[in-house]
Amino acid sequence: MTRRSIREKLVAIVMSTTLAAVVISVGTIIAYDLRSYQGALRHDLATQAELVGHMTSAALAFDDPRLARENLALLRTRPSVRAAALYDAHGQLFAAYVAPGEPNVFPAHAPHTDARQHGKDAYTRDGDDLVLVKPIAENGDTLGTVYLRADNLLAERMRDYILIGLGVTLLALLTAYALVRRLGQSIITPIAAITDIAREVVARRDYSRRAPRISQDEAAELVDSFNAMLTEIEQRTRALEESNREIAREAQERARAQQEVMRLNEGLEQRVHERTTQLELANAELEVAVGEAHAANQAKSAFLSSMSHELRTPLNAILGFAQILASDAMPTTLEQKKEFSSHILKSGRHLLTLINEILDLAKVEAGALTLSMEPVALAEILTECRGMIAPLAAARGVAVQFPPAPGAVLQADRTRLKQVLLNLLSNAVKYNREGGAVTLDCVDAGPQRLRLTVRDTGIGMRGEQLAALFQPFNRLGQESGPQEGTGIGLVVTRRLVEMMGGTIGVTSSPGEGSVFWIELATATPAGEAGAAPQEPQQARETAAQAPGAPHLVLYIEDNPGNARLVREIVGFRPDLRLVCAADGQAGLEIARAELPEVVLTDLNLPGISGYDVLAGLRRDAATAHIPVVALSANAMPRDIERGLAAGFMRYLTKPIDIDKFNEAIDGALKQKG
Known part of the structure; x- marks a missing residue:
């Protein structure tokens, strides 16, 4: 059997998957378009026949x-129509038309079809042409028949x-091959390194060799386990050689004294016990490593689920408004x-970010990011950041204060340092109150260390929010207002600062704003820069109300774009009236006050979740009968199963499919009735 390398198997898997996906998608698109084209051609020919019938009646x-x-x-004027004929009520040829270059050949009598006998259109194929026979009727009487023959370019x-x-x-296929050839190195290289070391160890019996750790993933854990195994084998080999020498020495001295033999035997038993203890410790450490790997795998699954939610959220607005525009x-x-185009552009930019x-x-996580550490003038970086952050701050009415031009020079990567500062400044502006302030300070933090501080006057964060701040897709508990964010920026920022040899931290108080700081090494002594205190301010948001209609529908959604999309969809149905709530608690209060006929709710809401909203409605006798439909970007199969098991009547995923949305609303109204 031919031996295939991991690289060849990886290429085969990616190429076969790509081929299957492209063939299915392209085939589906072609079949759909050809079907649409055939329908459009028949509709156009029927329209022409209808016009001819009216004109010639x-x-x-x-x-x-x-x-x-x-x-x-x-x-x-219709080049696609090759010939046309008009037959009277008795089926006799009454008048005809042929396009230039076409044969003047027509049926002597009007073609008889079952469809024509019932007053319907009849389509037939004549070679590459499409033929339509349509009766002409007026006041219930058949005056004649229209015969049209047109090109069929299907x-x-x-x-x-x-x-x-x-x-x-x-x-x-070419693109997939190029990508897998380039990106596959991150998977194959660590395994190849372990394979080479293993061959050398087997060939030379040199257990002192160690495989290099060149990544930060499961392959790195495999390298560590492999090296630990070599260490254990080396120790056991040395112990065995030492034991052999002891046995030989005992054989030489056995004649001298039996007590000496017993002493040596006791020493040997002690060493065996020590080696056994070491093996048990190694096994315990291996179990801990397996547990850590399992926890890492669960964290990865949670990360993928959260990433799916974040990707679907902007896609919901994009595809939803696009469906309205195309319908x-x-x-x-x-x-x-x-306005809809503006929502699509905004969501598209958010998706790109x-x-x-x-x-x-x-x-950063794969270790594929390299830095170019060099002396960087802080004044130049702050000037560039000021120019880039000014438009965002002006749009929100936030004042941004920079220190006087400092003379400090930092040891950092210029591009990544600017990325770190821009991320901290943009967060301070986006999550600030209207008319607030952002202040950037730089102070000496010790020998050859400089601290840069970004202070805002936003709503601040609680202790539990700070504890989870640097986790991927954490958006300050989603209580920071209508500003969109991915929750990834601070994770990347912390990793970049640490890769540049620095540290990052944050302090915050609810209602008083937040202070983010980073410390980096300086190339030359840096001066101090002052900071001005800011006044705290709370930011608030009000939920919009939709106009009235006969059936009251309540929609609980914290994303303004998604709320607007549902409002526009419902606006095309005069039998519905929509009321929106920006969080779960407000939704429960509206439901108890107005008793809607249907409740739509997102699951990831600030404060209480969509599941808590469902439970609150069911606990209240006045709202327990109301059908509740989940509308969420959590689209994993286990998420849908969990939602239906919790008691939601339907579970719709974002981006919204308008037909399924209307079907769910109608089903809920019928269930209530």
């Missing part, structure tokens, strides 16, 4: 073939799509189109 009624031919001649369109699909498939059943004004931050985090 008078000619048929007054037996005027000349007028009928003039009306049919207007089809020359086969040509199918050939074009097949060529395009082959090109897309080839390009996707003929939901006409929109120019102002609405502009999220993806970029995830990539940065992945690079």
